[in-house]
Amino acid sequence: MIHPEWAEVLAPAEPLLWDLASYLDGERAAGKTLLPAPGNVLRAFQRPLSKVKVLIVGQDPYPTPGHSIGLSFAVERHVRPLPRSLANIYKELQMDLGFRPPQHGDLSAWSDQGVLLLNRCLTVEAGKAGSHRNKGWEQITELAVRALAQRGGPLVALLWGREAQQLAPVLEHVPRIETAHPSPLSASRGFFGSRPFSRVNELLAAQHAEPVEWALR
Numbered sequence: 001m002i003h004p005e006w007a008e009v010l011a012p013a014e015p016l017l018w019d020l021a022s023y024l025d026g027e028r029a030a031g032k033t034l035l036p037a038p039g040n041v042l043r044a045f046q047r048p049l050s051k052v053k054v055l056i057v058g059q060d061p062y063p064t065p066g067h068s069i070g071l072s073f074a075v076e077r078h079v080r081p082l083p084r085s086l087a088n089i090y091k092e093l094q095m096d097l098g099f100r101p102p103q104h105g106d107l108s109a110w111s112d113q114g115v116l117l118l119n120r121c122l123t124v125e126a127g128k129a130g131s132h133r134n135k136g137w138e139q140i141t142e143l144a145v146r147a148l149a150q151r152g153g154p155l156v157a158l159l160w161g162r163e164a165q166q167l168a169p170v171l172e173h174v175p176r177i178e179t180a181h182p183s184p185l186s187a188s189r190g191f192f193g194s195r196p197f198s199r200v201n202e203l204l205a206a207q208h209a210e211p212v213e214w215a216l217r
Contacts, residue, residue, distance in 0.1 A: 002045035009049060009147040013140050020136050024123060033126035035061050036068035043070025044118045045144070052148060053114040053209055054200055055157040057141075057164035058085075059181065060121035063129045071117040073182075075105035088182040088191065093214060096195045102216040113212050118144065120163040133163075146170050154209030156200045160191065175203045 002010070010017070027034055036043075058072035062083055067075050073086050082090075082105050090101035107117060121137040124130070148155060149171050157174050159165045161181030168176065177199055180190035201211035 001039070002042050003048045005049040006045035006144070010045070010140065010143060013143055016136050016139060020123075020140075023135060027125065033065065035063065035065065035124050035126055036070045040068070040070030041122050044072070044116060044122075047111060047114075047116075049147060049151065051114045052116045053154045053156070053204060054110075054212055055116045055118065055145065055148060055155065057145070057157065057159050057167060058117075058119045059161050059163040060119050060130055060132065061124045063124050063127050063131075065126050068124070070122070071107060071111065072119045073105075074107035074117060077104040077106040079105055084184045085182045085187075088184065088187045092182070092187075092192055092194065093197055095192070096197045097214060099215045104216075107216070109216055110212065110214070115212060116148075120166075138166075142167060142170055149174050154204055154207035156203045156207075158196050158200065161186070175206075177203075 024034055056072060061068035061070075062075070064083070067079060067083055069076055073083075073089060075083060075086065086105050087101075093099055094101055111117060118141060120141055121132050121135070122140070123132045123137065125132065145167050153174070155174050157167075157171050157176035159168060159176055159178045161183075165178050168178065177194065177196050179194040179196065180186040182191045197212075197214045204211055
């Protein structure tokens with residue numbers, strides 16, 4: 001389910017992962033709908049750690065059934081309408097780089113270039129945003145981010161929202177851009193106008209790394 005490089009990094013947290021699995025099984029047995037589907041919970045770790053050059057951290061998965069797929073902010077290509085946070089990301093992408101927003105929410109082209117789309121928590125109960133905070137996922141994702149920071153560059157981090165920004169101390173000297181979350185409740189308070197995409201590429205260039213092609217087709 002996850003790349004061997006990530007499996008090695010997350011091995012110290014195996015007992016916690018089993019505890020989380022047991023908790024999730026119990027919630028499902030109680031009739032609760034959990035997101036994303038079990039096979040997608042650790043999807044962000046399917047690509048190698050060594051290839052990551054941009055880290056985008058969100059909060060928790062979309063609580064709307066059919067939206068969460070294990071990659072922060074992304075949805076399947078057929079999903080309509082797009083989640084409002086993703087629509088705001090596309091608005092900023094257009095303002096920043098002039099790219100016409102795509103009609104779909106498939107961000108796998110970013111993942112293929114080494115963009116790690118990681119939520120702070122990796123599961124949620126349907127219809128209840130933030131319902132799985134403080135259940136243990138924060139320790140897992142902190143471990144992953146710490147491994148990236150220790151690996152070294154090239155690496156740039158985008159921390160969108162307070163939950164993501166709690167990881168700033170873990171990132172130490174990694175160049176990072178911290179803004180408000182792109183949700184409709186906060187996008188106007190610092191996300192819009194932050195130019196994250198062009199700034200990431202500038203920070204990658206300073207590390208002699210290839211820029212990300214942010215345009216989606």
